[in-house]
Amino acid sequence: MRVFRRKNTASQPRNLLRQLGRALDREFGRNTRALRNLLKLCEDETALLAAIKQIQQVREQIEALRGEPDCASSRIRECLSNMTEEVLGSLQAQPQDEHDARQALARCITLLIAASRAVGARSRPQVEVIQRKVIISADLLLQAHFTVLPPERMLVGAGRTTGDESVLHSLFDVTGAHHSSHVRSDPERLARALITMERSRSFLLAWLHSHPGRGAAATFPSAIDFRQHDDWIRDYSENLLSVILTADGHIRFWGKALESGRIEPQVTGRGVARTEDPNVYRIEQ
Numbered sequence: 513m514r515v516f517r518r519k520n521t522a523s524q525p526r527n528l529l530r531q532l533g534r535a536l537d538r539e540f541g542r543n544t545r546a547l548r549n550l551l552k553l554c555e556d557e558t559a560l561l562a563a564i565k566q567i568q569q570v571r572e573q574i575e576a577l578r579g580e581p582d583c584a585s586s587r588i589r590e591c592l593s594n595m596t597e598e599v600l601g602s603l604q605a606q607p608q609d610e611h612d613a614r615q616a617l618a619r620c621i622t623l624l625i626a627a628s629r630a631v632g633a634r635s636r637p638q639v640e641v642i643q644r645k646v647i648i649s650a651d652l653l654l655q656a657h658f659t660v661l662p663p664e665r666m667l668v669g670a671g672r673t674t675g676d677e678s679v680l681h682s683l684f685d686v687t688g689a690h691h692s693s694h695v696r697s698d699p700e701r702l703a704r705a706l707i708t709m710e711r712s713r714s715f716l717l718a719w720l721h722s723h724p725g726r727g728a729a730a731t732f733p734s735a736i737d738f739r740q741h742d743d744w745i746r747d748y749s750e751n752l753l754s755v756i757l758t759a760d761g762h763i764r765f766w767g768k769a770l771e772s773g774r775i776e777p778q779v780t781g782r783g784v785a786r787t788e789d790p791n792v793y794r795i796e797q
């Protein structure tokens with residue numbers, strides 16, 4: 513998460529905890545505003561209130577941790593991991609229709625994971641570095657195509673940096689609720705995917721979803737896609753690779769990092785061929 517930018521990874525773990533505390537304060541402000549709106553609408557606020565209380569408890573634990581005389585990275589990572597598990601337990605216990613509470617808990621988990629990665633980055637600096645060349649195997653694209661149909665489904669891809677390349681190595685289905693013309697990620701599935709990536713020392717490298725329609729034209733991002741892409745790069749990685757797939761096997765790579773030349777996808781293996789558009793591939797029949 514950009515709240516823990518690289519320049520901060522060289523700073524003291526205690527400073528990272530201070531940043532985490534401030535981020536949780538902002539989260540508290542956002543949730544209390546949402547709570548006020550619920551009260552205005554006379555909707556049930558119990559779940560969001562409980563989520564806010566839990567985030568405040570996490571905030572207090574962070575403050576206590578920051579005050580410990582020996583605030584070592586290993587101790588912080590262990591505590592952040594325990595807090596993440598606790599918040600995930602609450603998220604899993606929330607009914608699907610408690611949208612505000614689920615989102616609040618999921619954002620809290622994202623912050624805890626981002627802080628944990630930033631604390632750990634000093635001992636494994638290669639983790640957050642996405643190299644310019646991003647290797648994607650045709651096997652994974654075929655698997656993604658199989659998984660995201662029928663439209664619209666959503667996946668996130670985990671990557672790992674090896675030498676001077678980043679390699680996409682696994683996919684997680686995070687499909688959430690369908691809205692009128694697009695799909696959202698499910699907060700719990702996404703949180704579980706991020707926790708799994710953290711455990712395997714990989715990172716969120718790609719965001720994939722499927723579109724109805726046929727041909728390369730159907731792979732163009734919608735206005736909602738562009739907005740979601742901005743949210744993903746704000747919350748996870750500015751070098752994110754975005755991917756749109758269609759039922760007839762067209763696959764578009766897109767996103768700000770690709771357009772600015774910061775990343776360069778490269779497909780390896782058989783079964784997927786490049787089309788006239790250098791950013792669009794097609795599964796061979």
Ligand SMILES: [Zn+2]
Pocket residue numbers: 694721722723733734737756
């Ligand atoms: Zn879309």
